[in-house]
Amino acid sequence: MGFGRRLLSASYVWFTVLLLAKMALLRYLCFGEVAWTRLGSDAAAVAVLTSLTALVLPGRGQTAAYWLLNAVVSTILFASTIYFAHFGSMPIYTALLELNQVPQVQASVQSTMDPMFYLFFADLPVLALLGLLLRRGSRTVSDYSPSYRRGLAAVALVACAGIAAAGIRQGLAIDNELAAAEKQGFLGYQVIAAIKAGRESRMASAADLSQTVGEIKSLQAAYPYRAPGRAAAAPAHSGEAKGMNLIVLQLEAFQNFPIHLKIGGQEVTPVLNELADGAYYFPRVYQQIGQGNTSDAEFMSNTSIYPTAKIAMSTGYGDRALPSLPRLLQRSGYKAYTFHVNDVKFWDRNRLYPALNFDRYFDKPYYNNDHFNDFGASDEELYRFGIEELAKTSEEGTPFYAQFVTASSHFPFKVPADRQRLQVPEGLQDTQLGDYLIAVNYTDYAIGQLIEGLRSKGMWENTVLAVYGDHYGLQPDDNDPAWVSEALGIKYDSRVSRLNIPFIVRVPNQQGGVRVERTGGQLDMMPTIANLLGVKPGDAGIVPFGQDLLNVDRNIVGSRYYLPTGSFFNDEVLYMPGTGFDDGTAISLATLEPVKDLSPYRGDYDYIMKLMGLSDRYVRLLPKR
Template sequence: MNENKHTRVGAHFYIVAVLIWLKLLLLRLLFFDRIAWEWTAADLAPVLLLLGLLALLIPARMKTAVYWSLNGLLSLLLFAASVYFNHFGSVPTYLALYELNQVFQVKESVESTIQPVDYLFFSDLVAVMVYSLFRRWKTGAAQPLRRYLSPGKRRAQWIVILVSIIGGGLLSAYSVHAARGITNELVQAESAGLLNYEVLAVIKAKEDNGLTGTGDIKETVAKVDALEASYPYSSKPAGTVPDYFGSQKGKNVIVIQMEAFQNFPLHQSLDGQELTPVLNRLAEEGFYFPHIYQQIGAGNTSDAEFMSNTSIYPVASLAMSTGFGDRVLPSLPRLLRDKGYEAYTFHVNKAGFWNRNELYPALGFNDYYDKGYFKNDHFNAFGASDEQLYITAVEKLAALQQKGTPFYAQLVTASSHHPFQIPEAYKKITLPDHLQNTMLGDYLTAINYTDYAVGTLIEGLKQNGLWDNTVLVLYGDHFGLQPQDVPPEQVEAALGIPYDSRISRFNIPLIVHAPGMAQGQVVERTGGQLDILPTVANLLGLPLKQEGFTAFGHDLLNIERNVLGMRYYLPTGSFFNDDIMFVPGKGFTDGEAVSLDTLQPVADFSPYQSDYDYILKLMNLSDEYVKLLPQR
């Protein structure tokens, strides 16, 4: 290879290295709203290592093409990482590739989260292509880059390559080692850099033995029981009959999981129009839990289904339906089937979405009803509206009632799915001018329709003689509004209520309407989606301990204090108790706490150290437990 050609290839090495590094700095800015310069070398190190290895192993004639191909591939991955962060609020790992097929199912929702700045990751590639085409058109041939660069020596290029490999490798190894002890994934990713963070994800997956545990599940259950006994959930003496135990024994159960439904619209009005009149009435007649928080992981809606039916924490790395759809999952459907119930689930999308065709048998449902069972009224990208969901569900459940078979049914709504744009014919409220063509306005309109549709379900249940013999449970699966789309100030101005970008966003409603209640009750206890199963089981007279059932949530009607963990949308180690939301830094002492009552920072959160230590142990035991469950 002549000297000029070596110079040209070497120049591409430097240019591509700098361009990729700049893109990683842009990603830092998008992820963390800042560039912590003390950690930016951790971004450059793996880039130099990769390019150095390619320079060493790839034939000279292919080097330039390979360098730019790597730039293109990483540009695509960084673009996807930014979009993923916009949508989920978490830094993706390579395990997110397992869920890539789900993106096309929610294409409309994902596309709406793409920001113009995301396209900057491709700007250099476009510029090079335009320049190359222009020069080819201008002179008839592409102009080699060597015209604009000073010649270098061949030996110097090899020194650069070796320094890149050795220096980049050592610095990457140091960054990975330094970040391994950080539990907060966001801080860990910022410290290590995105590419090194992926290495950490591989190491963690290997240490966790993937998705299959080792050991005796009975020993894990014993450790769970011992840990639970150490936490003061209740001061009631052991053996005391829980309040409301068995008050709904033998009743049918319908669980409605409401898409993207936050708690703040309840009991609110917009220009005199009640936003959720049906849910408001149900809350006044039954048990209303205003302080419930989402706990989902990477599986979003499907994780909410998993948790409400199992009371097991989702793992942090991937959707539970993807990772554990091949297991025999202890669940409420299985418990009730042992008592003579039949269990069914209804969802207007295809069951293959989020691997539900595997999740539902794993949960022990008799069967499921998916897209083909509902009249497609072309409500949104999923097809059928909530009204059609309920029409089919009532028809199938009424048939069971006629046979004298008690049932457990889960109905998963989709009409309030992001980006919350519903057909004009289905809109039930009129937005004020300042909310027209805004995401907040669209969201409130969709939530109002979801509420209306629940009313049609109730009417259907009454007409078919099901209402007075059915416990109705309603909860939100996860938040709907992202702060970058709808600032808290906009919600506060529209409804005149305080709104926090995390506490209010993660706060979902939980309502349990039980036949025969003389008066409704507001239960102020803080809770999460893991607490749904134990609470419903208590009402149905199912003693979980006697049934040999391990639940990681708690009966909200019979505890005096609660703490629940959250990870994925908040970093590992985050928790809610009856007083605060806590989010760790590198650990507990450099974390932050916010009051659930005032939504203001809490300066001294040291009294809650034990909650932090406890919840980390509990979530680790949950992971250990679910990985030991038998395969189907």
């Protein structure tokens, strides 16, 4: 009898056990524990794979198929663990569509690697040795007839599929993605994600766009964003910058805590400090990005639509004619441009920008590469070129909207020595926090160069400048909140402070700065800017899911990627669900301390879940271009 036939049943057992061990390893690396009581879900799912292999390939090719299955699953778990370490979220199968992005952020990926991740491949030499030993093995079930062996495989497949299906049914009721992944295991979570995606797709295909818009407006009208006496009043600050140019700076990995922070007597962000003191400054704004990260921030700030968190919006919805800020301003004669030093194909921006209807985009080939970091050109070069282009439009008498997406403060925050301007204390040197502050300080300096360039071209006094961060910078696993708090002399929370980003809007000739304490998110930026420019989103068919932060008395913003689905910030707390609402947690935004009584926030939870669901349906129904 050949080696493959004798090893058949042994292969089934060994590879099933081996893959289960790797599922346990993923649990340990991602969730900090193995949770043995939950390995039953992993065992059932793994046994489905190996039983299906045994059923489909009962002959000599079975062992080779097990080796291939092992290699594929190992690679997926390895990549998923890296993804989790970098983003703090468990990836679903749609993340495979973004694998082409990895070479662009190679330094970021390498910096999150842990040698333990390679344990997913440690079995290769062990299995080779085991194969040699098993050549001397005794009689096994593989000596039985092929039909008998297929029968055993079929019985195992049906039994394990039934167990896995029961767990998946339970997991479908859990909106918290991390809770579902931890409870049902990696493979079960992928099935849950696929089933939910199928349900949402069927619901969207059966829906009507105009009907959905009506549901959105009805739901939003029922939420008390405005006090009764203010609801019918004309918007405050409307048209303060009517007809002016607009520049929006999306700052890479820029959190809010460096604003007005001093290190060793040095201001970390002197330019932004001065800007904030004379502008509308919103210190309680939070990131809401999904799987597309930076590109999702661009999507939100221009559309005021929630990312689905199932796929990068540039990839999944770049074929749509998106209602957007460029389209709104083009109705008033504006030209809309976007500037980024990276290749426009990164995050499928070559699809996103036409979907948003920018008139032109300027990507990597337009800049002199001064080799600042892995992306190439520095923020200074980005702004230098941008000013030259905008000056041409300004000289024609045409107003413009220009979006700049910066990259100099990208993780892992390595600024060339000759560009460093901030001297961090010895205790922060060669730490991620110290590197981050140096990178943020450089980003701030470059903004100063942009302002000077606008002044020299005579554009500064006719230009609204909006600045915001796309997402957090400090990696939670590398920056203990207690240490950050002690090192900086501030109170830092790994969730609230980490997701808190700056939003500043400077209007020329503004009489003094205004600090707006209203809670907000990236969805709120477009409606707020539109009001200042005196344009109405509805005129361009825009249905905003965010609010004008200068004209609400209460606000709520949802989040569902770096936080579990159902999480939200309102004016009081950050709330995060568990397996449902009742076992969730809340943190006070004012004190950064836990809040025990969750009952006041049940209505906000129900509202934000409905609103995000309608947003998903709405974007799916938008016409293709």
